Amino acid sequence: MDASGFRRLWDEIAGIGLADTGGCLRFSWSAADLALRDWFDAQAAERGLRVETDRNGNRYAWWDLAPEAVVPPGAAPDRRAVLTGSHFDSVPHGGAYDGPLGIVSAFLAVDELRAAGAEPKRPIVIGAFTEEEGGRFGVPCLGTRLMAGVVDSDRARALTDPSGTTLADAMREAGADPDALGPDPERLANLSAFVELHVEQGRSLEAPVGVASAIWPHGRWRMTFTGAGDHAGTTRLPDRRDPMLTFAFAVLAARKEARLAGGLATVGRVEAVPNATNAIASQVTAWLDSRAPDEAVLSEILTGFESKVAERAKRDGTGFTISPESETPIVEFDASLRDRLADLLGGVPVLPTGAGHDAGVLAAHVPTAMLFVRNPTGVSHAPGEGASDEDCAAGVEALAAVLRDLAC
Amino acid sequence: MDASGFRRLWDEIAGIGLADTGGCLRFSWSAADLALRDWFDAQAAERGLRVETDRNGNRYAWWDLAPEAVVPPGAAPDRRAVLTGSHFDSVPHGGAYDGPLGIVSAFLAVDELRAAGAEPKRPIVIGAFTEEEGGRFGVPCLGTRLMAGVVDSDRARALTDPSGTTLADAMREAGADPDALGPDPERLANLSAFVELHVEQGRSLEAPVGVASAIWPHGRWRMTFTGAGDHAGTTRLPDRRDPMLTFAFAVLAARKEARLAGGLATVGRVEAVPNATNAIASQVTAWLDSRAPDEAVLSEILTGFESKVAERAKRDGTGFTISPESETPIVEFDASLRDRLADLLGGVPVLPTGAGHDAGVLAAHVPTAMLFVRNPTGVSHAPGEGASDEDCAAGVEALAAVLRDLAC
Incomplete structure (x- = not known):
């Protein structure tokens, strides 16, 4: 994986929802979001990954176990999937990296694993969660909170965006079914781990890649x-x-x-x-x-x-x-998973973050870890947010190593 | 003049435009303003004073010289009128004293002069100026500024209140003629002095009555x-x-x-x-x-x-x-008038104010002075604004002495 390889795939989505401020307007269920979902499906198809959308509108690309096409509900512990991914949606005029970096990196990590001839013993799943920023409907991590059953589905359907459109209407207009919204405990039970790769949002990381210890209270x-x-x-x-x-x-x-x-x-x-x-x-x-x-x-x-x-x-x-x-309260990520990742990556920095993430929601249900990619400006939620192509490529390598370790 | 005499007349207008906050909603050309104008007319009629409204909606009650009913335009210097008075309008939920005290006191001062058998050699005129606070149309001292020609009448007609009503429409609805708005130099030229009695708006005055030196820059x-x-x-x-x-x-x-x-x-x-x-x-x-x-x-x-x-x-x-x-810039009130008043009143405090007044506008055209009445709370533009009945009675006595000195 080199920097130009990262840049090539990254550039495919760079123009989607790009405002003339240089920031992104990628609100959930908007035209930009649907274009990103289409791109997600195309990437999955190119790699022979099976696409699935859950009841809460979160999208997945499954690298199923061969020769079994699909791991059924109630998978045995050693066949439970390793989930990675992040979100497409942005805050108004937000940066391009917060969210999408974790999804683009996941596809590239799958490519790395395949190029190296890896043979997963568990399914590897790339997730794209809905409304992580709360940038349209006000509740952050809405897709994972609904999955975890910590946001009521009636309340969620009634949430409105600034123009007064409800989530229910926005979903219907986008061809999704708001009546399906609700807890998804079986899905959570079929996961062995979740690893979210994310751009670091301050200037706390001085190496290309780091591992999260906790989300600050x-x-x-x-x-x-x-x-x-x-x-x-x-x-x-x-x-x-x-x-x-x-x-x-x-x-x-x-x-x-x-x-x-x-x-x-x-x-x-x-x-x-x-x-x-x-x-x-x-x-x-x-x-x-x-x-x-x-x-x-x-x-x-x-x-x-x-x-x-x-x-x-x-x-x-x-x-x-x-x-x-x-x-x-504080979210402490799974200590053994955290240490395992830090060791695997050669003793990269382990650091906390002050920002909320889907990983913070899922950590209560699944052993969860986060990988951070260095942010040279320290800016986040604004157009100045970024990471070098070299560091992003290092992030892909690290994620590939982690997925191999956890799934192969 | 005793405190109860002041209170009796004061109470006549206390309920007009009184909000349940205890503050006043007395906006120019509103129903409350028209009720106050009616009260003004009734007070004038009771005293045999001639009522006149100028082109800018400012109302006057003339104590004309006998046997001449009216001093014509172009009065000789020794027949030019002495003007007193203030304004009825309030800021939103403002105090009751800021403005009306100067008008009520003027009627009572006329009563004092008559009870003492005073015979004016100049007309004494009680004025009620329009939109001094800018509380409805945003431009303070609008009535006197129009008179002085420092606000353009087209601009004034187009001013809007918070609901979008123009001054022109508000005047028309109140039966006044907005097309008449404009400078009134002849009126100014026929004045020998203007004396505005006003409640003091801080806690700078520690005697019942004081004389203004200046309006601060x-x-x-x-x-x-x-x-x-x-x-x-x-x-x-x-x-x-x-x-x-x-x-x-x-x-x-x-x-x-x-x-x-x-x-x-x-x-x-x-x-x-x-x-x-x-x-x-x-x-x-x-x-x-x-x-x-x-x-x-x-x-x-x-x-x-x-x-x-x-x-x-x-x-x-x-x-x-x-x-x-x-x-x-600073408004320095006429020094000789100021000293004359302070001497006449037995060396009362002479003090500046930080607030703007119609007196500040007219001072550029007419020898102008202000009398202040002590404000024990120091509050202004809020319901807590006030003055004791005793101090208000002292203000009436002082104003009567000044009018006698200037006009008799």
Whole structure:
């Protein structure tokens, strides 16, 4: 596998859903998604892989065991499939690598295995999961969450995109059947492992390829800062109770606490009331996103942040409340699988990620691992996201070695 | 004049346009405004004052010279009128005193003068100006600005309220003629003085009544903070270019520079892009409102602010630009009139204000003064705005003394 071999296949999908911002508009069940699914089917056909779509719209290409065409439900433990793959869908104007890299690399890894004469003892399956980003219907990892039964299918069918189209209608329009949505425990039970290859999303990986240790615990908190709306031109500074000051302090405090504790904290969303140039705000609402290597660090950030902001609010004469909107505990990937992969790949870096993935959902049901490919810019969810062709080729080699180890 | 006498007249309008927030919804040309105009006409009729509406919708009650019924245009200097009054309209959910206090006090001052047997040598005129707050059509002091010819009448007619109704249509619906809007230099030339009584809007006045020295120079600046949109969960802190941090610093820096220099600075309006909880913002836009006792202090605040924020932006790796949206120079009220009033009232405090007023517009054309009535809460443009009945009665006495001095 060389860099040009990777580039050749990669370029086949480069133009699909490409916006003039340089970012991708690849929303699930859109025309771009259907074009990517067609490309997936064509790649499978070229390699003699059997294509299947599950009840939740996730697409698979099966390298079945010869001479058995299909492993039936209830496969014996030593015949359960090894699943790899990722997702096609993007965030609005997102990068090209987040998702598709794992699918393109899987087809190329199958080519590597075949060129080397590998003979799988388990089926190898390439998966393309639906709506991983939540970029159209708002719920990330929707395809795998439905499979795992952690999102209700009625709720899923009623989800709407920004134009008001429901998931059910979008699926129907794309020729899929929304009534089939639901848990798929048998499918999960027939998997021996899931390995997702993904572009790294920060700049934490300094080698071409690494293995994931965990998905950081993370959460979103809603913050409300209350004060006294008043005239910006006449209210003396000592008489003010200006919640914008407390909010500003909180933005800087979040960053500081995260830096000191060794985690991440971000304020990216803010709404002021009445949001008028010549009025002291009466209220500011904002959201804190924080993630950390472990629950203790996350809790340290939150505790430090809350006490410092509360103290500042007292000085400002403002009110401050904070409440969680979502809190996701740490996902530790299967330790023996992780170590096996790291050893197999010659001691590549083992590192955690702050981002959610389908692998994080499936890890509760199947021994799961992730391979990361180095991201030189560290940018993600934006057009600057990328990886060198050389590193991507190294990713394909690593994935092929892992699939051979797990399935052959 | 005692407190209960003030309260009696004050209560007559208390319920007009009163919202369940305790604030007032008294927008120009609305039903509440027309009810207030009817009340104005009734008060004038009760006192035998002649009611007149000018081409710009400002209403007047004339205490004409006897035996001459009306002073004609081109009055000799010693027959030019003394104008007092203020406005009825409010900001959304604003306080009850800002504006109406000057009109109610004017009627009561006329009563005081008559009870004392005063015989004016000039007409005394009570004015109620239109759209002083800009609370419906967005341009403050619209009635006096049109009169002074500093707002174009075509532009004024086309102004829209939040529901899309133009000023022209609102006037027509209220039975007024928008085609008449325009400069009124003859009216201005026939005035010898304008005295506006107004509730003080901070807590700067510690006596019942004070005299205004000036309206502070003030301005609004648009600030743009640019950075790099990225994933809140994966971007390492040192790799970030987060404009929210620079914005937060700017909010705190504005306050600090204002405090050190002795002026005011407020950030009450902010908009983040993409304004998503799990994304580092790519851009934050915000507005700075700053006011100061003089241009030097205002410039000191701005200079200090700009250099400190630019320095911080450099550290954050973000972009920062600031540009004025409006800059209003200082209005110094007529010095001899100011001193005459302060002496007459027994050396009451002389103080500036940070708020704009019709008096600020007319000061360029007519010797103008303002009387302030103490505001114990310091709140303005919100339901907490107020003044004690005792202080309001003292305001009426002061206004009566001033009118007697200027007109009798």
